[in-house]
Structure formats: C-alpha cells, structure tokens
Amino acid sequence: MDLHPVLKDRTVTDQDSQNKKTALYALHVELGGKMVPFAGYMLPVQYADAGIMLEHQRARESAALFDVSHMGQVRITGADRVAALEALVPADVETLAVGRTRYSFFTNETGGILDDLMITQAEDGLILVINAACKDADIAHLRANLSGDVKLEVLDSLSLLALQGPGSAAVLGQWAPEATTMPFMSTRDFVIAGIDCRVSRSGYSGEDGYEIAMESDRAVDLARALLEHDAVSASGLGARDSLRLEAGLCLYGHDIDTTTTPVEAGLTWAMQKRRRTEGGFPGAAVIQKQLADGAPRRLVGLKPEGRAPCREGTELTDDSGRVxxxxxxxxxxxTVGGPVAMGYLETAFASAGTTVQAMVRGKPRPCEVVKMPFVAHSFYRG
Structure with a gap:
C-alpha cells in the first residue's frame, strides 16, 4: 500500500543511529519490526509476519498494540495552572473534571496551530501528551509562559502504549474490569499485569481503545503481557497512519500547522463555547473573526477516482485549471477499499459532492469532496 513519505521503506543508515530508541526498541526488533526514523526516534513501520494491510485490519477487527513512547508527557502543577494553560490553548480547562481528558492545541498570534495535544485533569495536576516532533518546542513554549507557582515537570521516565480496536476492552478487562466501562476521553489509574499504569480511553485510530502510560522500565513487561492475548498483535507506524486517515484525524505538520487555523481545519468542536466567546488565548481575534465571517478555506475529505492514491502536496484545481x-x-x-485523502480547498468548493481535479503528474484526476470520517468512529461512550 502507499505510505506517507516519511514512512516509506528504506535502508537504515549510520545516520539513523542519531535517532533515539524507545524502551521497546529491542522488542520491536525481536518481533520482526522494520525500523525507520520518525520524529527523532527509530520506530517500527510494520512487522515482518503481517504487513501494514493486515495490521490495519487487526486494529479494525480485534486489537492492535502500538508503541507511542516517542510522544511527550508533561505535568503542570500549581494553584493557577488552569488559568496559565487557558492562556495558551482555546480549550475550557476550568470545567474539565478530574479523570477527564480533552483534545486541544497551542495557538499562535495569527491563530495558527503550534501543536495539538491531549489535556487530562488529574488529582496531582494537568497531564499533557504532546507530539514528538514538537516536543522540545512545546516544552520551551510552556516554560516561557508559565510563571508564579505554576511549574512544569517533564515526565521523561514514562513510556506510552496504545491498544486500539474493538477487542481492547476485553483484553484490559482481564486485569481491570472497571476499564471496560470507562467512557471515551476518561482517564484512570489501574494495575495491569502487576504494573502501575495511567489508562486513558482514547486513541488515534477511530476505534475503541486505550493509551497506557507506565514507567519505562516496565514497558516491555506490559507489552509482552498484552501481546500474549490472542486478540492482540503488534502494529507499526504504517497502520497507525492509514487508520487515522480513514478516521479523518489530523496529522500535525501536514493537515494542521502554524499556517492553519482551527476554523479552517474543522476543529471548532475542540473550542468550547466559553472560550470561543471570551477569547483570552493567542490568536483569539483572528479565530473569532473566522467563526463569525467564515474561513477562506476548509479542510475536506476527498475520494480520488480510480485505485491509486493521491499524495500529499498534490495541487487541486477547478475545471478551468485554477489552483x-x-x-x-x-x-x-x-477498510474503504480505495484511495482517500484530506486537503484544503477554497470554501466555495468545500461542500460534499463537489468534484475537483487533482493534478497528478500534470494530468487532472477527478476527486469528490466527501464528509469525514471515511470510516465511522467506534469510540465507547457508555
């Protein structure tokens, strides 16, 4: 299958030794993982005994285990931590109950997205999970903007696993029965296979599933315990990318970045009403104007004609050839059984059912604008 360019098969070079390794690196190699550099880490793109198509299918039908330890995990503490974070993101953190998680993003002064992240309200502070490629910049951004009694702790002793798929709840339920009834975007502490874990019912596949944080020195033990279950198989970056694309979930640095606003990206649902009205975060005036007047372009789903995928960077034109x-x-x-894509179009062309042309090697190829997700979400909501 066609992969995102950063995930294409390649020979590992000496330069790759400069990339970091997660605590599960040796296990990936043992399991036949094809290791590639990604966001500064060596991670498996796929495993020899399966391949991306099968790994994708297993996540849709049973349960797939992903190593996402390259992601950053930080804790913000202090009496003013909520106000301090709300000054940087457009999420309503104030009403976020203990044990609940919310998706958000750091914005800049022009309304662009610096990074997207997950925020959890825990008893001991706000826990943030941030993207690997933006990790250092995010930490510097937080440190530059947190003051007074508000402190930042980088949780670099932790690893992170994602167990995704309809069989995930039954797998975790054998150790923690209460995990099976956790609603989507909730977080609890459990002991899984004798290991202390922070478990969030969330993920990046569109399927039911969990993200599990634990001390890195126990990560291999936990991964082996999960993989012993007949329903669970190891999956790599290739399947993670195809799953999130079918689910219509944005990839930072591609579908969203510093030049795209949350309104353009269709992420207004992640800005709760109080924050949309009151503002108080970077770029609020730009975003509020787009909320009121509309954005000049929108992120849309696309189904190209034929079987071959249209790659990132492909220009889209109208029937006259105008980009x-x-x-x-x-x-x-x-799962769709054909090519799918996401991209930005001028708002006048962004309605479902519109046909535009993708310029592939200089030749126009029809693409229909469709609603996302391409595959319906199966999040567990209780």
Missing part, C-alpha cells in the same frame, strides 16, 4: 487547494494527507484506505 484552489492542496492535498495534505493521502493514501490507500484498506
């Missing part, structure tokens, strides 16, 4: 947008993510959707 009206660009594809930001594209690949083959194993």
């Amino acid at each position: 009206i947008g660009k594809i930001t993510s594209g690949g083959f959707g194993p």
Whole structure:
C-alpha cells in the first residue's frame, strides 16, 4: 500500500543511529519490526509476519498494540495552572473534571496551530501528551509562559502504549474490569499485569481503545503481557497512519500547522463555547473573526477516482485549471477499499459532492469532496 513519505521503506543508515530508541526498541526488533526514523526516534513501520494491510485490519477487527513512547508527557502543577494553560490553548480547562481528558492545541498570534495535544485533569495536576516532533518546542513554549507557582515537570521516565480496536476492552478487562466501562476521553489509574499504569480511553485510530502510560522500565513487561492475548498483535507506524486517515484525524505538520487555523481545519468542536466567546488565548481575534465571517478555506475529505492514491502536496484545481487547494494527507484506505485523502480547498468548493481535479503528474484526476470520517468512529461512550 502507499505510505506517507516519511514512512516509506528504506535502508537504515549510520545516520539513523542519531535517532533515539524507545524502551521497546529491542522488542520491536525481536518481533520482526522494520525500523525507520520518525520524529527523532527509530520506530517500527510494520512487522515482518503481517504487513501494514493486515495490521490495519487487526486494529479494525480485534486489537492492535502500538508503541507511542516517542510522544511527550508533561505535568503542570500549581494553584493557577488552569488559568496559565487557558492562556495558551482555546480549550475550557476550568470545567474539565478530574479523570477527564480533552483534545486541544497551542495557538499562535495569527491563530495558527503550534501543536495539538491531549489535556487530562488529574488529582496531582494537568497531564499533557504532546507530539514528538514538537516536543522540545512545546516544552520551551510552556516554560516561557508559565510563571508564579505554576511549574512544569517533564515526565521523561514514562513510556506510552496504545491498544486500539474493538477487542481492547476485553483484553484490559482481564486485569481491570472497571476499564471496560470507562467512557471515551476518561482517564484512570489501574494495575495491569502487576504494573502501575495511567489508562486513558482514547486513541488515534477511530476505534475503541486505550493509551497506557507506565514507567519505562516496565514497558516491555506490559507489552509482552498484552501481546500474549490472542486478540492482540503488534502494529507499526504504517497502520497507525492509514487508520487515522480513514478516521479523518489530523496529522500535525501536514493537515494542521502554524499556517492553519482551527476554523479552517474543522476543529471548532475542540473550542468550547466559553472560550470561543471570551477569547483570552493567542490568536483569539483572528479565530473569532473566522467563526463569525467564515474561513477562506476548509479542510475536506476527498475520494480520488480510480485505485491509486493521491499524495500529499498534490495541487487541486477547478475545471478551468485554477489552483484552489492542496492535498495534505493521502493514501490507500484498506477498510474503504480505495484511495482517500484530506486537503484544503477554497470554501466555495468545500461542500460534499463537489468534484475537483487533482493534478497528478500534470494530468487532472477527478476527486469528490466527501464528509469525514471515511470510516465511522467506534469510540465507547457508555
């Protein structure tokens, strides 16, 4: 299948030794993982005994285990931590109950997105999970903007696993029965296979599932315990990318970045009403104007004609050949059974049912604008 360019098969070079290794690196190699550099880490793109198509299918039908330890985890403490974070993100953190998680993003003064992240209200502070490629910049951004009694702790002793798929709840339930009834975007502490874990019912596949944080020196033990279950198989970056694309989930640095606003990206649902009205975060005036007047472009789903995927960077034109947008993510959707893509179009062309042209090697190829997700979400909501 066609992969995102950063995930394409390649020979590991001496330069790759400069990339970091997660606590599960040796286990990936043992399991036949094809290791590639990604966001400064060596991670498996796929495993020899399966391949991306099968790994994708297993996540849709049973349970897939992903190593996402390259992600950053930090804790913010202090009496004013909520106000301090709300000055940087447009999420309503004030009403976030203990044990609940919310998706958000850091914005800049022009309303662009510096990074997207997950925020959890815990008893001992706010726990943030941030993207690996933006990790250092995010930490510097937080340190530069937190003051007074508000402190930042980088949780670099932790690893993170994602167990995704409809069989995930039954797997965790054998150790923690209460995990099976956790609603989507909730977080609890459990002992899994004798290991202390912070478990969030969330993920990046569109399927039911969990993200599990634990001390890195126990990560291999936990991974082996999960993989012993018949329903669970190891999966790599390739399947993670195809799953999130079918689910219509944005990839930072591609579908969203410092030049895209949350309104353009269709992420207004992640800005709660109080924050949309009151503002008080970077770029609020720009975002509020787009909320009121509309954005000049919108992120849309696209289904290209034929079987071959349209890649990131492909220009989109109207019937006269005028460039009206660009594809930001594209690949083959194993569950869809054909190519799927996401990209930005001028708002006048962004309605579902519109046909635009993707310029592939200089030739126009019809693409239909469709609603996302391409595959319906299966999040557990209780």
